C-alpha cells in the first residue's frame with residue numbers, strides 16, 4: 015500500500031489546509047518595511063549607504079586630499095593624525111579609501127545596471143511572447159554562456175584603451191544570461207495565470223500588462239540577483255585593477271590600494287587591512303541584503319503568514335474528556351481523536367474529539383467542506399500524519415490493535431493488509447517510473463510472495479477484478495498513459511492486493527468525470543459485496559453519499575457534528591450545518607431562484623469559537639451555544655452536536 | 669430582441685496543434701453554433717476536454733478560431749484587433765474557475781479593479797474610486813477591500829472580487845467558466861445567488877460553463893451539451909437536463925448521483941429572482 019498511501023497523505027491534501035478557507039492573515043506591510051525589521055539587513059544596508067554617501071561627499075568628508083603627500087609620515091600605522099595610517103608616499107589612507115569608493119562603486123553600479131537591464135528585458139520578452147522570440151533568446155543565451163568571459167573582458171579593455179565603464183558594461187552583459195533565464199522562467203509561469211487572461215480580455219495594453227502585472231512578480235529575483243552581482247562586480251573591478259587595468263595612479267581606487275599595499279606588505283602589512291576589509295564587507299553586505307530580500311519576498315507571496323494561531327492553545331481546555339470505550343462490534347472504532355498540526359504561529363488542533371465507528375462490511379461516509387478535517391482524520395487513522403502532526407489524545411482501535419500506540423513495524427504491516435487507502439488524484443498516486451503491472455506486482459509480492467509467474471498471475475486477476483477491459487495491456491502501461499478512470503481502477507487493484515478489511519477512500523471520484531465516477535462507484539459497491547470489505551468514504555458530494563453509504567458522519571471545523579443512517583439524515587438532518595449543506599445543493603433548488611445558503615465560510619482552526627464551532631454561521635444560535643456542545647442522541651442511532659436540534663424538526667413540520 | 673441577439677456563434681472551429689510533431693492535432697470545437705440574448709443564460713455542459721472552455725476563450729479572443737464567425741450584437745468580432753478588443757472589453761467580460769490564480773497577488777484589489785477604468789476608459793482617480801467602491805458593494809464586499817491584497821481573502825471572497833472585476837466595465841455579456849467549481853457547496857450557493865441577482869438587476873447575458881448538470885440547470889435558461897467539441901443537443905434547460913433527446917445527454921444525466929427522494933419544493937425558498945421572459 016505504501017506506493018499509494020505515502021504519496022497522498024504524506025502532506026495534508028490540498029483541499030484541507032489548516033488555514034482553510036478563511037482569510038489567512040497576510041501582513042500588508044510593504045516588502046521594504048519588513049526588510050527593515052531584519053537586523054542583518056539593516057546593518058548591511060546602513061554600511062552600503064555609508065559607503066555611497068562617503069564617496070559622494072568625499073571632498074567634504076575626507077580629512078585630507080587623497081593626493082597630499084606627507085613624506086615625514088610614510089607607512090605609519092593608525093594614529094591620531096591619520097586614523098587609518100599612511101601609504102608609502104605618506105598619503106592619508108582613510109581619505110584615499112573614501113575617494114577610491116567613487117570609482118569602484120560607479121564601476122560596480124554600471125555592471126549591475128547593465129546586468130539587470132539586459133537580463134530583465136530579454137527574459138521578460140522571451141517569456142511573455144514565446145514563439146520565435148523565445149527561440150532566439152535560448153540560442154543567444156547558449157552562445158553567451160559558451161563565451162569565455164575573462165578573455166572577452168581583456169579584449170574589450172585592450173580595444174577600448176582600458177575604459178573601465180565599457181568593460182563593466184561588458185561584464186554585466188556577459189553575466190546576464192543566467193539571470194535572464196530566471197526572469198524568463200518566472201514570466202512563463204506568470205503568463206499562465208488567469209489574471210493575465212483577464213487583463214487581456216479587458217483590452218489592457220501589452221506594455222501595461224508587462225510592467226504592472228509581470229514585472230512586479232520578478233522584482234524579488236531582480237533585487238536578489240542584482241545585489242549579489244554588485245558584490246561580485248566589485249571584486250572583478252579590484253581584480254582588473256590588479257592586472258593593471260582601469261584608472262591609473264595617483265587616482266585612488268580600492269583595487270589600486272590593494273596592489274600598493276601588496277607591494278610593501280613586508281614593511282607595513284597593516285596597509286592591506288583598510289581596503290581589504292572595506293571591499294570584503296561591501297561584498298558581504300550585498301550578499302546578506304540579497305538573502306534578506308529573498309526571504310521577505312517569499313514571506314509576502316506565501317498564502318499563510320503567522321499571527322495569532324497560538325490562540326487556539328488557550329481553547330484546548332474544552333477538549334480533554336475521558337475517551338469513551340470503543341465499540342466492540344466495530345471493525346474500526348475511533349474515540350476522542352484529537353489531532354494537532356503545526357501552523358505558522360505554533361500548533362493548532364485541526365481535528366477535535368472525533369468519535370467514529372465502522373462495522374465489518376459497512377460503507378460509511380465522512381462528509382463536509384474543505385478545511386473541516388476529513389483528510390486529516392483519515393491520515394491519522396492510517397498513521398500517516400504530515401510532518402509535525404500529532405495525535406494528542408484519543409484511541410484508534412482496528413480490530414484488536416490500537417493504532418495510536420502501535421509501533422512503526424506493526425503499523426506498516428497493518429497498512430495494506432488490514433486497512434488500505436485510495437486517493438483523490440489517481441494518476442498522481444501512482445509512481446511514474448514503473449508500469450501499472452510492476453506496481454501491483456510489488457504489493458502482491460509483499461503480501462503473498464511467490465514466484466514471478468504466480469505474482470503476475472495474481473496481478474492480472476486483480477486487474478480483471480476491477481473490471482479493466484484489457485488487463486494485460488494496462489499492466490504494461492505507465493501511469494501517464496492511463497486515463498483518470500483507469501488509473502483509479504489500478505489504484506483500487508493495488509489497495510485490494512493485501513485483501514484489507516477496511517478501505518479508506520479519500521474523495522476517490524472527485525477528480526473524475528460523472529460518467530467515470532458512476533463506473534467507479536459501481537465497481538466499489540460490487541467489490542464490497544463480493545469481499546465483505548468495509549469502506550470509509552470521504553466526500554463532499556451528498557449524491558455520492560446517498561448512492562453508496564449506509565451511514566454518514568458530517569464534520570464541521572474539526573468536530574463530528576452529526577451522524578445518522580444516510581436516508582434518515584437526508585430526509586431530516588438534525589444539525590443546522592448538515593441541513594444547510596443539503597439545502598444549498600443546486601439540484602434541490604428551484605431553477606433560477608435563490609438557493610438556501612449558509613453565510614460565511616469555514617474559519618481557520620485558530621478562529622474556532624470556544625462553544626459550538628458552527629455558531630458564527632448558524633441561524634439558530636443563542637447564548638446556549640457559547641459553551642462547548644457535546645454530542646447528544648436525539649433519536650436512536652443518531653447523534654447531533656447541537657443544543658437546538660429539535661427546532662430543525664419543528665421547522666420542517668411547520 | 670435584435671435580429672442577431674447579444675452573441676451569436678456560427679460554425680465555430682478551433683484546432684490545437686499536437687504537442688509533438690507527429691501527434692495529431694485536437695479538434696477542440698467543431699461546427700459549434702450557439703446564441704445568447706440579452707439577460708439570458710446559456711449553459712454549456714460536457715465532460716472534461718469536451719471543449720467548453722475553448723468556446724469561451726474563442727469569444728474572449730484568447731484562442732484563434734480556425735473557421736466560423738463570432739458576432740457580438742451583429743458585428744463580426746472573430747478576428748478583432750487589439751484596439752477593437754479594448755472596446756469589446758467594455759461589453760464582454762469573464763469570471764474564471766480558479767479563484768487563486770485569477771487575481772494578481774502583488775496588486776491591491778483597488779489597483780486590479782481600477783486599472784481597466786483608468787487605462788481603457790481614461791477615468792480620473794476619484795471617479796475610478798467611486799466606481800470601484802460601488803461595484804464592490806454590489807458583490808457584497810466591504811469598502812476596505814480596495815486597499816487589501818488577494819491573499820487576505822478566502823476562495824469565495826476572491827470569486828466575488830473576480831465578479832466585481834468583470835462588472836466594473838459594465839459589460840452586457842459575462843463568460844462564466846466554471847465559476848464555482850473550486851468552491852465548497854455552501855459558498856457555491858452564495859456565488860450562484862449573487863450571479864442570479866446581478867442578472868436580474870443588470871440584464872446581463874451569461875455564457876455559463878460547467879461540468880455540473882445540476883448547477884447548469886439551476887442557472888440557465890437554455891443548455892447546450894458538448895461532446896468532443898460538438899454540440900450534441902441544445903434547448904430549454906429543464907427539457908434538456910430532465911428529458912434529454914440525445915443518447916449521450918441521457919448517459920450524462922443518469923450518471924449524476926442524486927440524493928433526491930422527494931424534495932420538490934425549494935427548502936427555505938426565497939423571493940423569486942428570475943425575470944419571466946427567459947422561461948416563457
Ligand SMILES: Nc1ncnc2c1ncn2[C@@H]1O[C@H](COP(=O)(O)OP(=O)(O)OP(=O)(O)O)[C@@H](O)[C@H]1O
Nearest residue numbers: 684694696714715716717718719720721722723879
Ligand atoms: N492551449 C491548448 N493547446 C493544446 N490543446 C489544448 C489547449 N487548450 C485546450 N486544448 C485541448 O482542447 C480540447 C478541449 O479543451 P477545453 O479546455 O476546451 O475543454 P473543457 O471542456 O473546458 O474541459 P474541462 O472541463 O476539463 O475544463 C482538449 O482536448 C484539450 O486538451
Ligand code: SF4
Nearest residue numbers: 626629632639656657
Ligand atoms: S449548537 Fe447552537 S450554534 Fe451550534 S449548531 Fe446548534 S443551534 Fe447552531
Ligand SMILES: [Mg+2]
Nearest residue numbers: 720721722845
Ligand atoms: Mg474548462
